[in-house]
Amino acid sequence: MGACCCCFPVYKPARENPMRSTRESLIQHKPRPTTPYHPPPPPFITYTDKGMNAVERFKTGFENFRNTIYDKRPELFERLKTGQSPKYMVFSCADSRVCPTLTFGLQPGEAFTVRNIASMVPAYDKRGQCSIGSAIEYAVVVLKVECIIVIGHSCCGGIKELLSLKEDRPNTFHFVDDWVKIGLAAKKKVERENMLLPFDDQCTVLEKEAVNVSLRNLQSYPFVKERLQKGTLKLLGARYDFVYGSFEMWDLRSGRLTSSARLMSMKLEWKGTLSSTYIHTVSRKLDLRHRHAWHGLNHDLHPHSPWA
Ligand SMILES: [Zn+2]
Secondary structure, X not given: OOOOHHHOOOOOOOOOOOOOOHHHHHHOOOOXXXXXXXXXXXXXXXXXXXXXXXXXXXHHHHHHHHHHHHOOOHHHHHHHHOOOOOOEEEEEEOOXXXXXXXXXXXXXXXXXXXXXXXXXXOOOOOOOOOHHHHHHHHHHHHOOOOEEEEEEEOOOHHHHHHHHOOOOOOOOOOOHHHHHHHHHHHHHHHHHHOOOXXXXXXXXXXXXXXXXXXXXXXXXXXXXXXXXXXXXXXXXXXXXXXXXXEEEEEEOOOOOOOOHHHOEEEEEEOOOOHHHOOOOEEEEOOOOOOEEEEOOOOOOOOOOOOOO
8 A cells, every 4th residue: 555755654774784895785675575465444333232142232133123014014024925026136245334224225035146256256166166156147047136335335344455466466365366356457557557556546446346357257157148149137336335325326228338337327316314315426436636517317328428
């Protein structure tokens, strides 16, 4: 990670070793070892759980759910006893601050959901780990979901780790570094095209570009490709920003993503409570240099959009 000029630590001059000449120390000087990147610990946040332990907390939570939702909606839960036919498959980050069910008001049975680090989808590979592949296959082939939505988010630790990866730096984690390398192409693109942006802003761009990589990877699954060609499946990219309370979504019009510049970006924003939601769409390049906004949700690609 970079640092501004005022951030460099002031080093005290090394005390001279009387047993070694100055000339010798200069010749034998070696570069300081690269310090591994360790993400700072997150701030400790307390919740109003009245000091309950885990068993009490989950028991109380379930009782509340049963009293306020389960018992109040017998028609829904009776229907779910016979099976599920979710319309959506959702990829979301495992981050505890991101909760797609709550954020989008999804009902039980409405979305088949996978949550992992940075909501990433690896490319089709039968030799690799099959967790994600089996979820996609079941959702697409058996449940026949109509839409797969990959949702990135603000302040994503997985994306920060991805952007912090350096070839000469040892892995920080046993698994995380290798996992987020799914988005390595996006990282290189963001670094190449946004080198002047501060690290945090590069992360914001990468949070979207990593979603685009996952959308491309989804198209490498033969059953996804088949449904896309038939027009019975749609892929959507999205980014939820819990810092600004905003949500962006972009669509693949033809089922084929040739480049991220073919994206339509729709930004849904709300101010205050959800009941006073106002929605407008914003088309903008992912590097944020060009913006073009217009109102209305049911637009296809805007004629003056830089993507058109
Ligand atoms: Zn995340």
